[in-house]
Amino acid sequence: MDGFSSLQTLQALTNLLSTKEEDEEEEVKSVQPSAKLGPGSIGPPANPNKHKENQTKQVSSKDIWAEEEVADGSQFDDIIDPRPEPEYEVILRQSVAPEDLFLGMSGKDPSSMCCEGILVKVKLPDTKASEMVLDIREKFLDLRTPKFKLGLHLPHPVHKDEGKARFITEREELEITLLLKRPADYINQELR
Structure with missing residues (x-):
C-alpha cells in the first residue's frame, strides 16, 4: 500500500481516472485566442523557416510583386x-x-x-x-x-x-x- 502514497503515482492515477471532457476543457482554456483554428490551419503545417525567408525577401526589396506573379500583358x-x-x-x-x-x-x-x-x-x-x-x-x-x-x-x-x-x-x-x-x-x- 505504501506504493500509492507517492505524489507521482497519485498524479498518474488521477490522469487515468479523469474523463476526456475535463481534459478538453482544460486544453481549450489554456489555448490563447490567437492560436485557434482558422483557414490558415488547413493542410500540413507551414515551414516556419520558409516564412522567415519570404519576410527577408520582402524587406530587402521594395517591389510589391515578383515579376513571375504578374500576368503577361x-x-x-x-x-x-x-x-x-x-x-x-x-x-x-x-x-x-x-x-x-x-x-x-x-x-x-x-x-x-x-x-x-x-x-x-x-x-x-x-x-x-x-x-x-x-x-x-x-x-x-x-x-x-x-x-x-x-x-x-x-x-x-x-x-x-x-x-x-x-x-x-x-x-x-x-x-x-x-x-x-x-x-x-x-x-x-x-x-x-
Missing part, C-alpha cells in the same frame, strides 16, 4: 482609357494533308495542341493602317488605334518575332497570323 490594361474594344475573332489553324485526313498517319487530332498557328481577325472601321500600333508578346497581343484598343490574352504562347499582319482596306479588317510555340516544337521540326 497586364501592364497594358488601362481601365481609364475610354476607347472601346473592337470586334475580333480568334481562329486556331492546323495544316492538314490527305494522309492526315484519310489515313490518320501523323497522329494529329482536332485539339488545339495539334494546331500550328493562330489567326486573329480584328474589325477596325474608319481606321487607316498608318494609325495602328501593334505589339505582340509571347502570350499577349496589344493593338491600339485612335478609336479602338485591344488587349488580348492569347490562348497559347506564340513566337512573337515570326508573325505577320495585313490590313484589308475593303473589309476594314486587320488579319494577324501568329505561329504557335508548342511544347514539342523541336520534335515536330525533325519530323518534317
